[in-house]
Amino acid sequence: MKSFLLAISVLFLCIGCADHPETTPAKKDTSLVSLVNPFIGTGGHGHTYPGATMPFGMMQLSPDTRLEGWDGASGYHYTDTHIYGFTHTHLSGTGITDYGDVLLMPTNEVVFNNGSNGKKGYRSKFSHDTEKAEPGYYKVHLEDTDIDVELTVSERSGIHKYQFPTSKNQIIVLDLVHRDQLMASKIKQISRTEITGYRHSKAWATNQKLFYYIKFSHPLSVDLIASKQKLTHKKAVFQFDNPKNEPVYVKIGISAVDEEGAKKNLQTEIGDQTFDQIKANAQNVWEKQLEKIVIESDNQDRKITFYTALYHTMIAPNLYQDVDGRYRGMDLKIHSTKEFKYYTVFSLWDTYRAAHPLYSIIERKRTSDFINTLIAKYDEGGILPMWDLSANYTGTMIGYHAVPVIADAYLKGIKGFDAEKAFKAMKHSANQDHLGLKSYKAFGFIPVEEESESVSKTLEYAYDDWTLAKMAYALDKDDDYETYLKRAQNYKNVFDPETKFMRGRFKNTWFSPFDPFEVNFNYTEANAWQYSFYVPQDVSGFIDILGGKEVLEAQLDTLFTATSKTSGRDQVDITGLIGQYAHGNEPSHHMAYLYNFVNKPYKTQEKVHQILTELYKNEPDGIAGNEDCGQMSAWYIFSAMGFYPVTPGSNDYIIGTPLFEKATINLENGKNFTIKAFDLSDENKYIDYAELNGSRLDKTYITSNDILSGGILEFYMTDSPSDWGTDDDDVPTTSIDNFKIVPVPFIAKGDLAFKVDTEVTLGNAQKETDIFYTLNDSVFVKYETPFIISEPATLKVYSEKDGEKSATLATTFYKIDPNRTITLNTNYTNQYSAGGTNALIDGMKGTKDYRTGSWQGYQDQDVVAIVDLGEEQPIQSVSLNFLQDQRSWIFYPTEVFCYVSTDNQNFQFIGKQSLNAAKRSDETKIRTITFDLKDKNAKYIKLIAKKMGKLPTWHLGYPEDGRSFIFVDEISIE
Template sequence: MKLNPLVFVVVLLSLFSCKKQTDNSPASKDKPLTSYVNPFIGTGGHGHTYPGATLPFGMMQLSPDTRLEGWDGCSGYHYSDNYIYGFSHTHLSGTGVSDYGDVLIMPTNTQVINNGADGKAGYRAHFSHDNEIAEPGYYKVTLDSTNIEVELTVSKRSGIHKYVYPSSDNQFAIVDLVHRDKVLDAKFEKISDTEIVGYRFSDAWAKDQRLFFVIKTSHTFKDVLQSPPKKGLKGAKKIALQFQNPNNEPVYIKIGISAVDIEGARKNLKEEIGEQSFDAVKKSAQDLWEKQLEKIVVESDNEDYKTNFYTSMYHVALAPNLYQDVDGRYRGMDMEIHQTKDFDYYTVFSLWDTYRATHPLYTIIEQDKTNDFINTFIAKYNEGGIMPIWDLSANYTGCMIGYHAVPVIADAYLKGIKGYDVEKAFEAMKHSATRDKLGLKSYKALGFIPVEEESESVSKTLEYAYDDWTISQMAKSLNKTEDYKTFSERAQYYKNVFDPDTQFMRGRFRNTWFSPFDPYEVNFNYTEANAWQYSNYVPQDISGFINLLGGKDKLEANLDTLFVAKAETSGRHQADISGLIGQYAHGNEPSHHMAYLYNFVNKPHKTQEKVHQIVTELYSNTPDGISGNEDCGQMSAWYIFSSIGFYPVTPGSNQYIIGAPLFEKATFNLENGKQFTVSTENLSSKNIYIASAELNGNPFNQSFINHSDIINGGTLHFKMTNQPTDWATKNNETPKSEIKEHLITPAPFIANGEVAFKGDTEVVLKNADKDASIYYRLGYKGGFKLYDNPITIDKAISLSTYSEKNGIKSAIIETQFYKIDPNISIQLETDYANQYNGGGNNALIDGIYGTKDFRTGTWQGYFDTDLVALVDLGSKKSTDSISVNFLQDQRSWIFLPSTVEILVSDNNIDFNSLGKYNVNNTKQSEEVLIQNYLFKLPPSWKTRYIKLKANKLGQLPKWHLGYIHDGRSWLFVDEITIK
């Protein structure tokens, strides 16, 4: 048969078109993936990343230091800076607290060992980004001030500097051990004319960080100048080396580091670099990075999208950091030396951030390392008594909240990753959840954390509840029925901080809601957030949360309002709250799951809209291209998941919630040898909605995908369109996060009534579950009564109350009521800060005293203002003494007043001073203390009016971290006691 040529062409075009639309072949790269990485992304704004050379999860981060202090100097580098102080060997990526910067080396043409930060002559040098290159595993810059060309590359625990000087004269290198943080001890030892060894022990975020080093140079040197030990810095030194290089060859400096000892640093350098050339080490580093990036291959015509993606892949592999020498030795959380070759030991676990998406991403692309991470958690538990929350260089930093090593373990275990002692891991998980610190004592007893017992009480209650749910799920898998019951119940404690009237999660202050309430206010009830940003955090029981709200339409309406609310916050300034879309704050982690919640209310098209907006507007190929701190990979992991098309809203559920794919094709190259590909059809900047989907060639009509579908390999194919569709909108097509067993009854709360009152107060009790019965008892005698009407209280007494539903009782909550002398009143002539109101206008005379933790709501705070308060006793009275308490917590910017004075009068016109305290409040102190100022009255005096005057410190002292930001002090005052 002879085919018409025109028909043949049409058939071919038709076949090609059909092939293009249904092509499920894996994604392929068009050039080396390292070429898409831009290490400068995140070095501007508040991203807090560094551009220097490192390896995936490596111990060494060899990078330039351009900033010595300040919040935006956490990584040591900021893109807006113009000077380089040198190149140090350890750095943190995207953290909110500063540390590291160990062993700084700076090539220069002078033996001056001052860093030049004071404006005097020094070794720092001007540089331009025009003469700067950063690639995975490699960094290069020309120092304009000296015309020295610097190149850096690394292995895991070691690195190489390459310096090209403009001439053979005056070739110096400064080695500075007192760079950046406080040095506890430091020492050089010259081994030969080409080798120096030593150590540096320092105090910053990690209070006792220990680093040892071995430095070998390609050319002989003279140590021409050493600084004497500084006063108070035992053995701290800087040294200037002068190279003997008559032929002006490139100078190479090789360095190995260790947390164990000098011999460990020597072995690390010898085994990893040895006699290799700079170019050979660079090639190995970049080959390793290429292999790392190939774990996910994406296809797109948009170069910026691919750059954002592979820079994110780069960032998620910068931490955790290897913390173990080549011989298996490491420094444990007990500061002792341990050894193992059964697993690699790591540090820098930013778990409050990374448990949300970074570690779930590792369960797909880093399963072997996930086993190492969990073995590390268990080792730290054995060494230090607890699993890490935020550990850094064998130190527990005490930073952030929750016990989020727990969900990392549970999520991995439930996904079949079990290369560790499972029973020991579960023991450590339960141990984390059963301590009495950080609010857990109240949480276990009451089902929530009261404001007055612990700071950040709402956030801690919510995060603990999620962590507990992951324990329950692992317990269920292990057939531990009692543990499953206990932690399933605890997983529902979020219900106890839900206010049904405002529909926000709120602090319970003496069993009332903390007030006055402003959901925009950033205060001590939340962690780096406000009520908007934490009130949708119930990933473990979204169905139960929806029931509390009153239905799916309520959650949808709340989310709609969240994304269009005014993009401002009130109360305490919190730099972490950034990347605002309404009150959705993408720059901080509590918001990260919210765009995906629309899937749970049958509106996946709204998730697709919001996710597309975030990935295209809040990530960019610029130095400030990350909308907040990069946070050791979490910001990048969110982007990786979301740009591919799904996100782990509830780690531990083995489900990923589908959003909106950004790439034509993305392929996971899994460790088991299989591939999983997400492909799209008709994708464009306008075609952001899913019209239909197929999984492995079969119709796929659900807005979530299971972990097993990915790990088993296959293809998820989306057909896109430019209008919302009804894809995956039926009830059986939506994801579910639900606790159905061992349901609890929430504890009742005081909806109306004053805990400290004059005359009497009418108390109204309510429950988040309107179907629960409420019982109460006044005082300690008699039984509980069914509550059916408001209770009138007219004297100091305790009120105990609990709720019951279907035979299940809540905890009993006891509240002490205080009666204020009705004849006494107070007039505040200056305004207190609402977030530190202490209980309101009568807080200073209510008989309730503050504790050393200013965040527990009992102190009244005044920011950068003097305090004037007038107490009226109602009539002239004999008074023996008057005293007032102030708080000092200098790290929190709370200083004692400069002066405190009490004046008294019997007519409110003529006042007599009882004296004045002049306070030395600028002396630096780590001590948190309550200072009482006592004033005595002559025996014959009677007085009616008492005036308190306290003067602020004002601008913070020069030694304070906040001084460089023109920071101002707080006054925290509590009870005025009259006897």
């Protein structure tokens, strides 16, 4: 009987095995280092570099092929044909040019010119046919000099290997002028094999300090070095005694602390080890690093794309600390610690979305170091960084996204840092008054007239505040939890219920004319399409104010099917377009996963598969936009495994669709989490059903605990949409259920500057909300119907619901002389309309920030305006204002002319004023031009401002034949 029962049990076990094959962890079938192609992203706009570096290492030893420009941000572009030399610091995938420190270049004659001017120089042609790039290793043949170059690195040091064609004329150029602006430098020979010095420079980071120590394998030729002509503190050439024509090795250590630190870094990490030993060690470290995630697939190109993406997520942030624990802090002073490793290059606006959440899974110890670093930067510089580079606050991008990085890590159980101190630093960032925060705190949104990129900043501050609230809740800080949970709902204050887009609020009206395709100063590197879905902290609340799940689904459908053309200014970052979804820039990265929230996970599966397979490729131009220090690649890593962190700070990962048959995350706690996809193909991209650890999984998300506890997630794939995950109980939710706010009311209709009168209509993003208003500080009354304003007035409004009040906003209405009109004979740019045709006579003047919407902008056009005074009258003076912000292509006009007329036909010349518009200036200024008419009678005033047109040769936009703007404001007539 027992034998029979045993047989039955085995039978059922076998049947179960047939239905649910045992899933073992994925195993690699080849070296993972061999699956990395560092050339991916070096073409197009990826802005990566192919050279040698270690995981999160201080040194990035790579060739420089481009000296400047947006597509030269990393120093290398795949389309280039010349190498200028090999430098030791590079940025991966950023949008601003910096780094490229301490250039070394082997050559065969004494020359200091780099050759970029077309004259004889040390640069050399090269071919990709002779290039080889692997993690920790790079090789190339220099065609003009017949020299073979190989590079490898440790964390803070590197080795160059040069094989010259003959034993004669073996020369190496050291150029400290190369790349950004040199502030100070030193080259000192301390022996016939040793050079030491420093390079201090200014670029994106305005005060960079780098020290170096170089050791040559062969002695220098004394006669060459002794010549003062050949050695300066900016450039030097070195020649070697090498009669056997052995390879020349150049070992170099770098430091941000001092020359002794650079020497100690080299001695400790490399010492007497050979090039091959260092290369082998680098690649062993990389192999172990890449084993954190192992995939199985028969598609070689996709495997290479995956492991290159994983490699790119492991390049930055960069170690910024010497082997002895010393480092240069944000106060530029030298600090020391052995308690954690100190880093730089935190591209937080990009990386908080997916890169840091990835690290919270596979780099938990390093994440603790990252957070200790951020806290240290707060101590040293007074605030958490937004985007720090080499002990410098760059002030780049928006938000305070160190906050979600810290909160997400803490909420996912990462310890090893002072949570109380971290929370203090987080609150400090959130309570500043700069970058629109003063208005944000007072009103619940940032007005257009107060701060540029106001919509994006409002939305991202609100998300950051939600993560602060989550952290406060975890730390039992009830008052802070309430404060920041309320602030997390501020997205409602920039939502326009009529258009259903997030819009700028200009003096409490909606910024107009409105075009959701227009890229303008209300958004950060985006338009309304690309920011109007950014409410990851309260998707349920967003659905409510939109009008329901069907509305959000329809909006998403239109997003992906709309024309891919944008209007307004040219924004090079908006790339990888599918409709108006822009995968090449970070604000779009969560959008495809929002279909899960509206019970349509199959649409997420379709879009995610499309992005994975169309916008990432094993090619130099294989990344849809700037790599951005790992964020573009982190999206791919998560999505290829089958899920994505739509809301960092939440424990949920939203399921998309897997790209590989099997993937295993090998966790630091010794456990592993495996994702297995059965019957997977490009056609079978839909999930039929799923199981987690052997149990049916109907929810379209998994949790952080599911992953960190180890286990098995199994997807059973099919070729058509299924009903999996479509029930309400299966749908992910992020919602703010406590301390609901009342949105601030807005002026839905009404002219701020009017001639006779204007009808004012008030509105609110939230239905069934009472609105109260007062004119000129009379008694507040409840708004019932539109009302008329016929005289200059100040309108104040607030909303109230269930005893909760919004902020009170005040708006000034101006009355224009009803007899006065203006005719514009040239067209202003739509995004710089300042409110329309009457903007130049409406009484409202602009500030020095052109992005606040008060200036009327004309690109490559003269400004021709005729003011009709309504009747002939004596005129004392005419004046008008112009803005100069040359960095933004805004220049004064070259000449301004004034004419008067009584009949609008025959104009009398009054005067001309000339301006030196092309004179270079870093200052933002407002210039008032005034003409004295001395009681001359006139009915019409004609003003002409002549364009400069083509930008000056010194301007960044000149090579692209850029055309300047004229920004003009109020025409005042006395």
